[in-house]
Amino acid sequence: MTSATSTSVTTDGFVVVPRRHLGRWIGAAVVVVFLVWLGVSVSRAALDWGVVRSYLTFPVILTGLGIAIVLTIAAMAIGLVMGVVTAVMRMSKNPVTAGVAWLYVWVFRGTPVYLQLLIWFNLAIIFPVIGFPGLAPTRTIDLLTPFVAAAIGLGLNQGSYTSEVVRSGILSVDEGQTEAAQAIGMPRLMILRRIVLPQAMRVIIPPVGNEVIGMLKTTSLASAIGVSEILSQAQHIYFVNSRIMELLIVCAIWYLATVSVLSIGQFYLERHYAKGATSKALAPTPLQRLRAVFGTARSYR
Numbered sequence: 001m002t003s004a005t006s007t008s009v010t011t012d013g014f015v016v017v018p019r020r021h022l023g024r025w026i027g028a029a030v031v032v033v034f035l036v037w038l039g040v041s042v043s044r045a046a047l048d049w050g051v052v053r054s055y056l057t058f059p060v061i062l063t064g065l066g067i068a069i070v071l072t073i074a075a076m077a078i079g080l081v082m083g084v085v086t087a088v089m090r091m092s093k094n095p096v097t098a099g100v101a102w103l104y105v106w107v108f109r110g111t112p113v114y115l116q117l118l119i120w121f122n123l124a125i126i127f128p129v130i131g132f133p134g135l136a137p138t139r140t141i142d143l144l145t146p147f148v149a150a151a152i153g154l155g156l157n158q159g160s161y162t163s164e165v166v167r168s169g170i171l172s173v174d175e176g177q178t179e180a181a182q183a184i185g186m187p188r189l190m191i192l193r194r195i196v197l198p199q200a201m202r203v204i205i206p207p208v209g210n211e212v213i214g215m216l217k218t219t220s221l222a223s224a225i226g227v228s229e230i231l232s233q234a235q236h237i238y239f240v241n242s243r244i245m246e247l248l249i250v251c252a253i254w255y256l257a258t259v260s261v262l263s264i265g266q267f268y269l270e271r272h273y274a275k276g277a278t279s280k281a282l283a284p285t286p287l288q289r290l291r292a293v294f295g296t297a298r299s300y301r
Helices: 022-044 049-056 059-090 095-110 113-121 146-171 175-183 188-225 230-241 244-276 286-294
Strands: 009-011 014-016
Touching: 049 244, 059 095, 059 146, 059 188, 059 230, 059 244, 095 146, 113 146, 113 188, 146 188, 175 188, 188 230, 188 244, 230 244
Parallel strands: none
Antiparallel strands: 009 014
């Protein structure tokens, strides 16, 4: 009987040898060669990395990044509220309520977000004054500043997509639970808040997390109506110093950094709401993945 070694295990008279996975090694070698070629090409490119480093923490760039993040938060807040309300309206048995919700989704999903931003920004042309009950009339141009117009335009557009995500999440919950809650006298809103939505979050969180990341990048369109987010600020700078690629790389670095933080938050949210799903094990955390990669355990499958 062969004794166990670091590369084999003896079990019931059989020598179990781990698979070598030749294809994985070939694939890894191809990727490494490509990365080396890419690194050498970038190192030889006519780029001034000193300029990249100097503008990475430039105050105007950081201000633009902050505006992009705040605009993302504001637009997603509007989008989430509108998404939940519209999804509930779409599922209502009232034909008027359901029809209005369908019309909202149809209009805002059927027109480009760029067009919607321009409409909101130029709304003062057809509505010079906006009045509210009990308040003095206000000039539309004073109320709809570029930032407000961008937040409303992006938020309402996002709400039309989020509503379908929320609706699919609600439909994924077993109707028997809703019927059981109604049988014990729970009101409809309480059923939605305490039973349906907590379970629907497992379906809602992944696509909404992707939409948050997409919204951060979509805020670059707000420069069309005068919002000076990070990409717009970078353009203002390279129009003067002609360091186009260096400034674009600065923007790319900040976008990647922010998206990475958002992705980590999305991962832990998904992990939190997946605790109720007993059929699947929780996804490993980044630390657990590193331990699996650099650990001593070997797979024999």
